Each structure stands twice: as C-alpha cells, then as structure tokens.
Ligand code: SF4
Ligand code: SF4
C-alpha cells in the first residue's frame with residue numbers, strides 16, 4: 018500500500034435509514050464537506066454484497082480510509098471488519114433515526130443530526146492514521162507464577178496443560194502453601210457430606226512430573242522489569258544466587274496469612290495452648306494421624322471442643338478485620354467432623370452469630386454436620402477463660418441469656434489477610450503544579466510489608482490495592498485483571514476464598530496470562546481493548562516533562578528516562594488514553610484516536626447561529642458503558658434530544674480539557690460527559706480513568722467563569738451500561754437547562 | 766419424680782438431645798433445625814405460649830431438660846401444620862411437638878393444671894370405658910374437673926347450648942346412665958393393654 022490516503026464513504030439506506038433520511042444530501046455532505054473522494058450508497062451495506070462493495074474498493078481502488086454511515090459502531094462488527102484500513106462509522110441508526118420520532122415536524126432536526134454525524138465521521142477519518150504494531154513486541158510463552166500454594170500450583174498446572182511453560186517461585190522449601198498442613202478439605206462433590214482429601218500431594222507430584230514446569234524453591238522475586246512479552250525477572254534464592262529469566266506474563270498467587278488473635282485478649286489465645294486458631298487445629302489433627310485428637314497442653318484426648326466463629330472479623334473495631342472471610346463456618350463444620358468421625362461422643366459445639374454456608378454445597382455440608390450431631394448454638398462469645406477446662410462465656414442469642422460452656426479445646430475462626438505487596442498508592446497521588454519535586458520520590462507503602470514483585474516501574478514496586486489490602490482486581494466484570502498489564506492476581510490475594518474457588522481462580526488467571534502473552538507477541542492490547550493495535554506515542558519536542566502522564570496512567574505503563582521524558586511501554590499499555598487526557602500540551606496521541614480526531618469532530622458540527630434557536634449539546638460518552646447504553650436506548654425507542662451530538666471516547670480519562678474549552682468557545686451550549694462508576698466499587702474499565710476525569714473536570718469551573726459562562730453548562734455523570742432510560746434523560750435534562758439559562762453567547 | 770424420669774436423667778446425663786432422639790416421636794429431627802425462626806413466626810398461637818418451636822429445639826440442644834419437658838408449649842399446639850408447611854429444613858414440627866408432649870406426660874413432668882393435657886386424659890379415660898366417646902359425660906367431666914361448685918357454674922353458663930343440642934338430637938340425656946358402647950369392650954381393653962405393654966417395653970429398652 019502506498020502512503021497516499023484515499024477516502025471512501027459508504028451510506029447504508031437499509032434498516033429504515035433511507036426512508037427517514039435524505040441520503041443524497043448525506044452523500045453530498047460526505048463528498049463536498051467531508052472530502053470523501055468517493056461515496057456510495059447501498060440498500061443493505063452489511064449484506065455480503067455490500068461488504069464486497071467495500072472490499073473491492075479497498076483492493077481495486079486503493080481506498081485506505083473508509084467512512085461507514087449505517088448502524089452503531091457496536092453493531093455488525095463482524096461484517097464491517099476491515100483490518101487493513103483506517104475506519105470510522107457514523108451512527109445513523111441507533112444514534113439518529115431510532116432515537117427520534119418519525120413525524121414530519123421532526124424531519125428537519127433529524128436530518129440535521131444525521132448531516133452532522135456524517136461531517137463528524139469524515140472529519141475524524143481525515144485525521145486518523147492506520148494503526149500498526151510498534152515492532153517492539155516479542156512473543157514469550159513462558160508464564161511466571163509467584164507462589165506455590167493451591168492457587169499457584171493450579172495456575173501452573175493449567176498453563177502447562179495448555180502447552181505453556183511455567184516457572185513457579187516459592188519462598189518456602191516445599192510446594193503446597195498453607196494447604197500442605199491441612200488434614201482434609203471442604204467437600205466439592207455431591208453429596209457434600211464428608212471432608213475430602215486436600216489433593217495437595219497429587220498436585221505436587223503432577224508438577225514434579227511435568228517437564229513444562231520449573232520450580233524454584235526457597236526463592237523470591239528480586240526484580241521485575243520490562244513488560245508483557247518481555248518481563249525480565251531476577252529470581253533470588255535463599256543462598257544468594259540470582260537467576261534472570263524472561264517471561265511473557267506473570268501470575269501472582271501469594272495467598273494469605275491468618276489474623277493474629279493475640280490482639281484480642283478476651284479469647285485468651287496467648288494464655289492457653291489449648292486455645293488454637295483454625296489453622297493450628299489442622300496441624301493437631303494431622304499429627305493425631307487418625308487417632309484420638311489430643312490437646313496441646315497435656316496431651317489429654319479432647320472430649321469437648323468449642324468453635325468460636327467470626328473472631329476479629331466483620332468488625333468496626335480498630336485493629337480487627339472489617340470484612341468476613343466467608344469460609345470460616347464451613348471450615349468449622351469440617352473441623353468439628355474431625356472430632357465426630359473420630360469419636361462420636363465428643364461434644365462439638367459451633368458458636369456462631371451468622372452462619373455462612375453459601376451455595377447448595379454449603380447447605381448440604383451444614384446438614385451433614387447436623388446429622389453428625391454437631392451442636393450449633395447462636396451466640397456471641399464474650400470471653401474464653403483459660404484453665405484445665407476452658408470456660409467459654411457467651412450470650413445465647415436465641416434463648417437470650419448469658420451462659421457458658423466447658424471445653425477441653427477452643428478453636429478460633431480467624432480471618433484471612435491477603436499477602437499483597439505494598440500498595441504503590443498508599444499515599445494518594447497528587448499532581449501539584451507548585452510542588453513538582455515532591456513527585457520525584459515514589460510514595461511510601463502504607464504497611465511495612467516486603468515487596469513481592471519488586472517491579473522496576475515508575476509507579477511503585479507492586480500491584481495496587483483495592484481496599485483492606487486486597488490486590489485490586491474487579492470482582493465481577495474483569496476478575497484477575499490487575500492494574501499492571503500482563504500481571505494477574507489469583508486466589509485469596511484478591512478476595513477471601515476457599516481452595517476450590519482458588520483453583521477456579523487460578524485457571525482463569527492462567528487463561529488471561531496466556532492471552533496477555535499472546536497479545537503482547539502481536540503488539541495487541543489486553544483487556545478491555547483486546548486486539549487493539551493502536552498505541553500512544555508522544556511528540557518529544559513539545560513535552561514539558563510535567564510527568565502527568567507517568568503519574569496518571571492507571572496501569573503504571575509509562576516509565577521516565579533520565580531526563581524525565583515519558584517512556585511508553587506499548588505492551589503494558591491498555592490504550593485507555595488517560596495519558597492523552599492528562600497531557601497539558603496535547604502531545605500524546607494514538608494513530609486512530611487523538612486530541613485531533615475528537616477536536617475535528619467537535620469543530621465540524623454545524624453550530625447554527627443564535628437566532629436559529631437550535632442549541633448544540635456535546636456528549637462525550639465512554640464507549641464501554643455509556644455509549645452502549647445510548648445504543649440500547651435507541652433499540653428501545655427512547656427519545657434523545659435532537660440538539661445532542663454524541664462522540665464515543667475510549668474512557669472518560671482520555672478526555673482532554675481542550676475539547677471542553679474549544680467546544681465552549683465555538684458555541685456549544687452544553688456539555689455532558691458520561692463515564693463509568695469510580696471509587697471502591699468502580700466499573701471503570703480502566704479502573705482510574707473515570708476518577709481522573711472527575712478530578713480534572715473539577716477544574717472546568719475556572720474555564721467557565723473565565724468565559725463568563727454558567728457552571729451548569731458542563732456536567733459529568735457516572736453512567737452504567739444498564740442506564741438505558743437514564744442516559745438519554747441526562748442529555749434531555751441538559752437541553753432543558755440550556756432552555757432555562759439561554760443559548761451560549763459564543764455563536765458565530 | 767417418676768422412676769422413668771430418674772432413669773432417663775441418669776442415662777442421658779450429658780445429652781438431652783440424644784434423649785429426645787431416642788425417646789420422642791420424630792425426635793431425631795431436632796438436631797436439623799437451623800434456627801431460622803420461620804416456625805416461630807408462622808405459628809398462629811406462638812406468641813401466646815411460653816416457647817416457640819424454634820426455642821424449644823434450641824433449649825433441647827442446650828440441655829434444658831426440665832424447662833422443655835415442663836413447658837406448656839407443646840400442649841398448646843393446635844396441629845394447624847403451618848410450621849411444617851413452611852420449615853425450610855422440612856422438620857415435622859407438629860409431630861415433634863406432640864411427641865414432646867407425650868414424652869413429658871410419660872415422665873410425669875407436665876404442669877399439673879395444664880388444661881389440654883387434662884382434657885386429653887379425660888377423653889382417653891372416657892373412651893376406654895366403652896370404646897365410644899360418651900359426649901355427655903365428656904362434657905360434664907370437663908365442667909366438673911375443677912370441683913363441684915365450679916362445675917355447676919360452668920354448666921349453668923352453657924345451659925342454652927346443652928338444651929339446643931338435645932333439641933337437635935345431638936346429645937342424649939339418657940347417655941348419663943351407662944351410655945352406648947362397642948360390642949366387645951373387654952376385647953378393646955385387651956388390645957390397648959397389649960399396645961401399652963409393647964410401648965412400655967420399648968421405653969424399658971431405652972432406659
Ligand atoms: S493509554 Fe492508558 S494505559 Fe496506555 S500509557 Fe496511556 S494512560 Fe497508560
Ligand atoms: S503529560 Fe505530556 S508534557 Fe507531561 S510528561 Fe507526559 S507527554 Fe510530556
């Protein structure tokens with residue numbers, strides 16, 4: 018293909034577009050104003066015939082840039098899949114005819130909407146380049162798994178089963194992690210009545226027998242540099258030797274530790290060896306080796322055992338866990354069975370307040386425990402008094418009385434604490450213009466834990482946390498994805514879970530790691546723009562070394578060179594554009610998405626003169642949630658105000674303040690920004706993008722007041738994909754606002 | 766305290782729950798209660814009694830033998846079956862309630878003036894005499910259970926009802942003298958005696 022650009026436009030007249038709109042006028046706009054060298058109409062562009070029409074133009078006429086005016090860019094993606102050209106789509110169906118009533122009095126404004134979308138698409142196309150892989154990509158299929166417990170071992174086994182070589186780095190002298198000390202595990206198969214074998218020995222054996230898996234025991238990760246596809250990792254052994262290996266992707270499966278109950282004197286943990294944690298009990302049972310379970314103090318057989326549930330968990334008290342681990346009650350049932358199965362006369366009492374035995378399996382296991390005559394008492398334990406016989410004082414919540422029971426052994430259900438590395442954002446990041454020097458030193462970690470990954474990244478040594486020390490990884494929408502591309506979190510590191518869940522988690526993370534390694538090999542983005550070839554580049558001569566991009570990138574993708582210039586790492590980048598939105602001098606851009614591509618769209622909307630009384634409302638809608646919600650509104654026939662012009666953005670984080678200023682200056686009457694939910698329960702696909710945008714837009718007030726405009730003219734919303742009624746309403750509300758405060762004085 | 770009660774107390778010293786399992790009809794279900802309280806909330810009479818089914822079951826597990834067996838709760842159950850229909854764990858609650866009542870009665874732990882159990886006894890004795898319920902005598906026994914004076918008062922209060930029933934031939938004053946019965950009363954009594962022996966043997970075996 019030569020470097021010459023050839024622009025071709027296509028207008029579909031199917032799906033009612035031809036009936037509702039004047040397509041010859043659209044064609045004229047595309048060629049005259051939009052400068053398309055050719056423009057063709059087709060009555061069903063997505064049909065094989067229509068697609069062939071475009072294909073022929075690409076191969077025979079040398080079309081390099083194509084504009085498709087038809088349905089939403091989210092529809093018919095398989096049909097309109099032309100990877101060899103730059104492409105844009107004008108949304109005439111969901112964006113125009115489906116959101117406007119089909120009545121003669123609305124005909125004029127509906128046509129104007131369509132005209133503008135053609136102008137916008139053509140203008141965008143003219144400033145787009147064809148995205149190409151950078152050429153810096155490497156394919157490395159080897160996966161690094163940090164942690165050799167249940168999660169880590171499962172991740173390794175799964176990756177190897179898919180044919181990918183794995184290295185496991187384990188700090189201890191043996192594989193197995195915490196589960197190696199367990200006697201049995203919670204059942205995972207129907208009828209869910211008996212504890213099952215942990216399977217740890219089999220897993221270790223299968224790893225040892227697997228040629229694709231290399232195990233580094235007594236080892237830690239001393240340094241991680243590079244990016245997906247070319248991670249360079251120093252593996253340090255206890256004896257001091259360091260091995261450098263390269264990896265395509267990394268799975269962190271560093272598990273959890275248990276809460277230390279000696280912080281809570283009422284449970285007497287440090288005062289009697291017969292008061293143990295649930296993990297310590299596993300060891301006792303394992304040591305008993307099928308014989309009578311003996312208590313630690315004097316080796317006497319345990320005839321009565323009390324399980325105290327929810328110790329130091331789901332608490333609002335300082336120094337306790339604000340969350341619940343969710344599996345302690347199933348563990349208690351399993352452990353009570355150890356005693357009942359050994360000696361059915363042993364008194365086993367589980368003292369609970371809320372018994373959590375989730376799922377059908379949990380319920381069946383609970384019943385099995387009851388059938389074995391485990392006593393379940395709803396009560397709050399106030400104190401465990403040490404002595405030859407331990408006295409457990411509790412308030413019986415059913416019978417509403419203070420009471421107590423005697424036990425030979427007391428087991429405390431303590432919660433899980435994730436083994437995360439130090440949070441790089443323990444100190445919130447601020448970009449303070451006056452105090453740039455402060456930004457030079459990375460913020461200190463919140464807790465004095467050792468780094469696990471020792472990342473050689475601009476933004477800290479480890480994976481960022483969400484809350485309560487758990488490594489950030491979205492629970493529902495994108496599990497395993499962390500805020501460092503190509504590094505996946507699995508197991509209790511990201512939320513409390515049991516062995517079975519950890520195994521599932523490990524399989525998921527392994528698949529993501531494999532995908533990341535493969536994508537990195539092709540120079541393609543990982544989730545959520547998987548397959549995207551575009552990547553940010555910057556114009557060095559314009560850069561002021563302000564470091565905004567390196568600090569604000571949610572994925573820590575950008576390093577700095579010695580002079581403070583940003584160093585983009587293509588394969589660490591998720592293509593969100595947050596850096597682009599951050600750059601005050603607008604020197605960051607993607608081939609097919611830049612300050613210019615959007616600016617051109619804004620500029621090419623026809624803003625009618627004031628006496629026309631036709632306002633223009635700019636809507637910048639996140640393409641992940643808000644834009645699909647608007648499409649869905651179209652499908653449901655929800656009306657959208659005809660003054661609105663919607664531009665999809667990769668993430669609200671990519672919104673450049675200049676777009677706001679420029680559009681206000683050129684006479685737009687209102688601006689609506691729609692991004693995903695931010696904060697702890699974020700839905701932002703780029704985690705921090707929406708939050709960044711909200712922060713930046715906080716400063717828009719200054720711009721507005723300097724222009725002498727009303728603050729109501731610019732609004733920022735969090736919109737979910739399900740906001741099918743609400744998203745259009747937010748736009749219509751802006752139309753009402755404009756009606757109230759009047760048109761912008763900046764019209765020409 | 767009855768001998769049986771002493772024997773049971775001895776045998777199940779540690780676990781009242783085990784005692785209930787072994788001796789109360791459907792008692793083996795008690796351990797399966799998950800204390801959700803649905804039965805307590807469903808029982809139309811629940812809040813009029815000492816203990817709801819939920820509480821009774823918890824008390825059994827907590828070893829509160831005296832309190833459970835001398836509770837009036839299980840005697841007040843009307844067998845409406847609301848609780849059974851709703852219990853998410855499928856406990857035959859109504860049957861357990863009656864089983865508990867029966868067991869308490871055997872052990873001689875029922876509160877003395879508990880009216881339902883008094884009525885049950887009178888009904889049983891009445892039935893056993895002739896193999897048919899003598900309604901006139903049953904009514905009179907109920908009226909006079911608390912003494913002659915109270916009996917007259919009760920009878921006077923319900924005079925109209927009695928007269929109406931006689932008029933409608935629902936009750937026959939002549940029943941007062943002997944009354945009708947089945948053909949082979951002694952055969953019935955033998956049968957019942959045998960059944961009693963079998964049941965006693967069962968309890969003996971347990972104690
Ligand atoms: S596009 Fe997003 S992920 Fe990539 S460098 Fe910029 S801010 Fe970071
Ligand atoms: S934000 Fe822009 S000016 Fe600032 S360092 Fe990055 S590229 Fe340079």
Ligand code: SF4
Pocket residue numbers: 807808809810811818841842843844845846847848849858859862
């Ligand atoms: S059957 Fe008895 S215990 Fe159950 S709801 Fe009815 S009255 Fe209450």
Ligand code: SF4
Pocket residue numbers: 797798799800801802803804805818819822851852853854855856858
């Ligand atoms: S409804 Fe059933 S499970 Fe719930 S408290 Fe009553 S008996 Fe127990």
